[in-house]
Amino acid sequence: MSLIGRTVRVRVPATTANLGPGFDTLGLALSLYDELEVSVRDAPGACVAVHGVGAGEVPTDESNLVVRAIAHTFRALGQDLPGLDLIAHNSIPHGRGLGSSGTAIVSGITAARGLLDGVVDVDDNRLLALATEMEGHPDNVAPALFGGLTIAWTTPEGPKHKKLMVHRGVSPLVLVPEFTLSTELARSLQPESVPHEDAVFNVSRSALLIAALTQSPELVFESTEDRLHQTYRGSAMPQTRDLIAVLRDAGYAAVVSGAGPSILVLCTSPAERAVAADLAVSSGESPWRALPLAVDVKGATVEFVS
Numbered sequence: 001m002s003l004i005g006r007t008v009r010v011r012v013p014a015t016t017a018n019l020g021p022g023f024d025t026l027g028l029a030l031s032l033y034d035e036l037e038v039s040v041r042d043a044p045g046a047c048v049a050v051h052g053v054g055a056g057e058v059p060t061d062e063s064n065l066v067v068r069a070i071a072h073t074f075r076a077l078g079q080d081l082p083g084l085d086l087i088a089h090n091s092i093p094h095g096r097g098l099g100s101s102g103t104a105i106v107s108g109i110t111a112a113r114g115l116l117d118g119v120v121d122v123d124d125n126r127l128l129a130l131a132t133e134m135e136g137h138p139d140n141v142a143p144a145l146f147g148g149l150t151i152a153w154t155t156p157e158g159p160k161h162k163k164l165m166v167h168r169g170v171s172p173l174v175l176v177p178e179f180t181l182s183t184e185l186a187r188s189l190q191p192e193s194v195p196h197e198d199a200v201f202n203v204s205r206s207a208l209l210i211a212a213l214t215q216s217p218e219l220v221f222e223s224t225e226d227r228l229h230q231t232y233r234g235s236a237m238p239q240t241r242d243l244i245a246v247l248r249d250a251g252y253a254a255v256v257s258g259a260g261p262s263i264l265v266l267c268t269s270p271a272e273r274a275v276a277a278d279l280a281v282s283s284g285e286s287p288w289r290a291l292p293l294a295v296d297v298k299g300a301t302v303e304f305v306s
């Protein structure tokens, strides 16, 4: 069946992973979005126009991450890749720990599924597997695909996820610095093994964090403690480490967002969030942008244009 002329529009949320103790497991979708329109054209190859974040920086040919995700999906589903025109409108900052690469991958996979609607069926587990193959770990791509709070885990059959709805009392604040940090560098600072005591510490906090985020927001401060990754990575982002210390000393549940260097603060009311934002903006030595965001509950969406 010819796909020429088909156009889909997709919208995919930013995500914050780890949430403190839930390293490579927990993720939350946030109300900040990248939007993409993809059309199948007659001529082979791909042409990408990027507006907003990444314009003039990211590749605009077949090496573009979104195009590679579309190609990966078509190949995995046994379909020939047609020629493509893409228009991206990006709002998610790059290299800041807000899941921008996962969002790009999910944008491509979701667009490919939309373009192949009626040709091949793809279920949620397959989507997550395709995204995780490209991203390497499932904790950002799961909330980008499905929205809400996600627990993601890997099995011999592939990655799986459970989506949970977040308690209305949770008000996320994201603090974005001007500097960037590569996830690869942050991951290289992780030790091969950790003390058993630290593993137990994180097991208890991440179990508690699920209760805090779904039922008992008053437990969010205690449940966002971590010994598995943040301390090891602190030397690569001292400003982040220092601002988290200031915020936690003042009683706010601040953690590194994903691999950093942004900070996620899980506040328990919009009023508390406003005070935390003021404290952060006035305390940081370098400038921080404060983004009060909602939890996105839908995840990736697709609209069929033609």
Ligand code: HSE
Binding pocket: 017, 018, 023, 024, 025, 137, 139, 140, 183, 186, 187, 229, 258, 259
């Ligand atoms: N869990 C990942 C990490 C998230 O912290 O390395 C960043 O992609």
